[in-house]
Amino acid sequence: MLGRLGFCVIVWLILLVFQNALLVAGDDDFVRVSGSHFVLHGRSFYSNGFNAYWLLDRASDPTQRHLVTEAFKQATEPGMSIVRTWATCGGGGQPLQLSPGKYDEDMFRGLDFVISEAKGFGVHLILSFLVNDPSYAERRVYVQWAKDRGEQLSSDDDFYRSEVVRGFYRDHVRTVISRVNTITNVTYRDDPTIFAWELMNEPRCPTDLSGKTIQDWISIMAKYVKSLDSNHLLEVGLEGFYGPSTPEKFKINPGFLVGTDYITNHQVEDINFITIHAYPDQWTPGADEEGQMNFLQNWLRSHIDDASWILRKPIMVTEFGRSSKLGHYETGQRDRMFNSVYNVVYGCARGGGPCAGALFWQLLVEGMDNYRDGYEVIMSEQPSTANIITLNSRQISGLDHGLLGSVRRLGLKN
Numbered sequence: 001m002l003g004r005l006g007f008c009v010i011v012w013l014i015l016l017v018f019q020n021a022l023l024v025a026g027d028d029d030f031v032r033v034s035g036s037h038f039v040l041h042g043r044s045f046y047s048n049g050f051n052a053y054w055l056l057d058r059a060s061d062p063t064q065r066h067l068v069t070e071a072f073k074q075a076t077e078p079g080m081s082i083v084r085t086w087a088t089c090g091g092g093g094q095p096l097q098l099s100p101g102k103y104d105e106d107m108f109r110g111l112d113f114v115i116s117e118a119k120g121f122g123v124h125l126i127l128s129f130l131v132n133d134p135s136y137a138e139r140r141v142y143v144q145w146a147k148d149r150g151e152q153l154s155s156d157d158d159f160y161r162s163e164v165v166r167g168f169y170r171d172h173v174r175t176v177i178s179r180v181n182t183i184t185n186v187t188y189r190d191d192p193t194i195f196a197w198e199l200m201n202e203p204r205c206p207t208d209l210s211g212k213t214i215q216d217w218i219s220i221m222a223k224y225v226k227s228l229d230s231n232h233l234l235e236v237g238l239e240g241f242y243g244p245s246t247p248e249k250f251k252i253n254p255g256f257l258v259g260t261d262y263i264t265n266h267q268v269e270d271i272n273f274i275t276i277h278a279y280p281d282q283w284t285p286g287a288d289e290e291g292q293m294n295f296l297q298n299w300l301r302s303h304i305d306d307a308s309w310i311l312r313k314p315i316m317v318t319e320f321g322r323s324s325k326l327g328h329y330e331t332g333q334r335d336r337m338f339n340s341v342y343n344v345v346y347g348c349a350r351g352g353g354p355c356a357g358a359l360f361w362q363l364l365v366e367g368m369d370n371y372r373d374g375y376e377v378i379m380s381e382q383p384s385t386a387n388i389i390t391l392n393s394r395q396i397s398g399l400d401h402g403l404l405g406s407v408r409r410l411g412l413k414n
Contacts, residue, residue: 029041031124031195031233032233033233033272033313037354038233038273044399046349046357046397046399047080047082047124047357048080048342048359048392048393049081049082049083049084049358049359050075050359050362050363050377051083051084051085051318051359051361051362052084052363054085054371055071055086056088056089056096057094059110059111059114060104060106061110067367067368068113068114068117070365072120073121074363074365076121078389078394079393079394079397080389081122082126082195082357082359083123084125085114085126086128087128088172089136097172100171101171103175108179113183115181115188115191115193115194116184118193124193125193126194126195126196126359127194127198128197128198128199128201129169129176129200130200131200131201132201132203133201139157139159140159142159143162146168151164157205157206157208157213160213166217173221177225177229178228189229189232190231192231194232195233196233196272196273197229197232198234198236198237198275199222199225199234199236199237202238202239203217203218203237204258205258209243209257210243211243211245211259211261211265213259214259214260215261215264215268218265218271222269223270234271235273235316235318236265236266236275237275237318238265238266238277240277241253241257241262242261242263243260243265244261245264246261246263252299254280255283255284262303262306263306263310263311266311266313272313273313273356274307274311274313274315274354275316275318276299276303276316277318277319278317279319280295280299285326285327289333292337293340296337300341300344304344304353304355307353308353312354314354314355315354315355315356316355316359317359318359319359320337320360320361322334322375323375325373325374331384334385335384335385335388338385338392342388345357345358345396346392346395349396360377360389362377366381
C-alpha cells in the first residue's frame with residue numbers, strides 16, 4: 001500500500017503537472033482557455049459582470065465620459081471585472097462606421113477612452129463587432145451598401161451570404177483590431193484589457209432555419225478574426241437556441257427557431273467559448289413567474305450540461321434580465337431571477353464545471369434616463385438587486401481553483 005504520504009506525493013505531482021499546464025496556457029496578461037476553463041496568470045478565472053451598450057456613445061462626448069468612469073467604478077466595487085459593449089454603433093445610434101471604410105474619428109476616440117478607462121479599473125471588455133437588433137438595423141445597412149454598388153440582394157439575411165457584404169464586415173473587423181489607441185498607444189490586438197471579440201450580438205437568420213447559412217458565416221469569419229489576432233478569445237454572440245443538430249432539444253427552446261444551432265455553431269474550432277442569453281419574460285410571456293423560472297432553470301442546466309459533455313468549452317451567460325415594463329412587475333421578481341441565474345452559475349463553477357460568470361443586462365448610472373429600457377439596474381435606486389449582484393460577484397470571483405485550492409479540497413496540507 002502506498003500509505004497517506006505516498007498518496008499525497010502522487011496527488012501533488014499530478015496537481016503540479018496540471019498547474020504547469022495552466023501556466024503555459026496563461027503566463028501573460030491575456031485571458032486564455034485551458035480545457036473548459038478560463039485562465040489568467042496561471043489560475044482559473046471567474047467573474048460576473050454587466051452589459052453597458054452605451055459606453056461608446058457616451059465616451060465619444062468628452063463632457064459625458066464621467067458616466068463611463070462611474071460605470072467601471074461600479075463594476076469593481078462589487079467584484080465584477082467583465083463588461084460587454086459594442087465596437088460598432090453607439091448607444092444613441094451614432095455609427096462608428098459611416099460607410100464602407102469611412103469612420104467617425106470622434107466615435108473611435110470614444111472607444112479608445114472606453115478601453116483605456118477599463119484598463120485603469122482592472123476591467124476586461126467583451127467587444128462586439130456588429131449588433132443584430134432592429135433599432136440598429138446594422139445588417140440592413142451593410143446590405144444597402146452592397147445594393148448601392150449594384151448587388152442584387154433582397155433580404156437582410158443576405159448579409160451572411162453576399163461576398164461583397166462579407167468583405168465590408170472583414171474590413172470593419174480588420175480596422176477595429178488594428179486600431180492604435182490614441183490614449184494608450186497600444187494596438188487593440190495587443191491590449192489584454194479586451195477579454196474577447198464577439199462576431200455579432202444575437203445573430204439570427206430566419207430565412208434559413210436549417211442553420212447552414214449562419215454556420216458557414218461563423219466558420220469563415222471566426223477563422224478570419226483569428227488570422228488577425230491570436231491573442232484574444234473569440235465568441236459568436238449566440239442566444240443559445242437549439243437547432244437541427246439536436247431536434248430532441250427543441251423542447252428546451254421557447255417555442256421557436258431563429259436559424260442558429262447552439263451545438264454546431266459553438267463547435268467551430270476558432271470559437272473559444274460558449275455564450276447564452278436568458279430572457280424568460282420575453283420568450284415565455286404567457287407563463288406566470290413560476291413557469292418562467294422553471295423555463296430558466298431548464299434552459300441554464302441543459303446548456304451547461306452540453307457545455308460540459310459535448311462542447312467542452314467554457315460557458316458564460318452574457319445577457320440576462322427581467323424587465324420592469326413587461327407583465328405585473330415588482331422588484332422581487334427581478335431579484336429572484338438574478339439569484340436563480342447566479343446560483344446555477346456559481347454552483348457549476350464551484351464544482352469545477354465550465355461556467356465562468358454571468359453578465360446582467362444592463363447597468364446604468366444616475367442621470368441616464370434616456371437609456372432606460374425596463375431592464376436597467378441603477379445600483380443606488382435598487383439596493384436589494386445591488387446587494388444580490390455584490391454578494392454573488394464577490395463569491396464567484398473569490399473561487400480558488402489553483403494548485404493550493406485543489407490541494408485544500410482534497411484535504412491535503414501544503
